[in-house]
Amino acid sequence: MKPRFDAGDRVSVLELGKAGHIRTPFYVRHKSGVVLRRCGAFLNPEDLSVGNVGGPVVPLYRVGFAMTDLWDEYRGSPADMLCIELYDHWLTPAAPEGAG
């Protein structure tokens, strides 16, 4: 799979409702952030955890979220950021910042 996103792209995190060994924590689901960098492609841990080691590999990204977008009660600088790794299938393009 070719990476769909690149650094600077705004993305939203999906809620795929999957069970099992999921590496997308709940606190970023339905949130929007910015792709910081591509991290390469890796076997999907959701498959690996049930013994499926045959792939395919999935692009992985580092995505940055404004802390104030994650937590209503956040105490700190508006510039504070949470950086996390997300696999391609959990992401969808987001509207540009300020577009609604």
Next chain:
Amino acid sequence: MSGHDHTHDHDHDAHEPLVIEDEAGNIEGQILADALQTLLVERGLIAPGEVRREIERIESPGVHLGAKIVARAWVDDAYRERLLKDGKSAAAELGIGVGEAQLIVVENDAETHNLVCCTLCSCYPRSILGQPPAWYISKAYRARAVREPRAVLEEFGLAVPDDVRLLVHDSNADMRYLVLPRRPEGGEGLSEDQLAALVTRDCMIGVSVVAPVA
């Protein structure tokens, strides 16, 4: 609950066990691991010494490896740039093998402070820092580091000024993170080895900074 025929004069929830222990005080996971090892040894698939050696191998890397990387980055700008670009390759230059998938090095400076956690489990750059401290894998740290990181850092004795940007790295998947702390004030005359001795584990996780050299 069924099967309880004795009487209670107190709230049942108050004494529910948090973990299952056998008479030796082993928790459930330990009991399972011991049973599995006993079976594997009995069937001749592994020898007890192999298990010991593997534990020794896993636990042998230590903080000194990360400190060596940091000290080199402080004294060699070109190395620092390579390290920030590709942590794994830069570590390999010093003969340090990073077993984890990739190593991302994040640099503290006058405007930025970095903090590393793993909300989902205990991901940690073990091949260069050894095993994580108990607090790193505690649910309290894992939950709070991403939600109220400045309060957590204050409890560690580190006040990050409001005009310094805080970046929290959740190592939730295939990358591992090492914080490159700021070189301490007053350390200009020190050798690379002397600098490495100043670098602590907590500075490389981001819950502390390297103290000025007196």
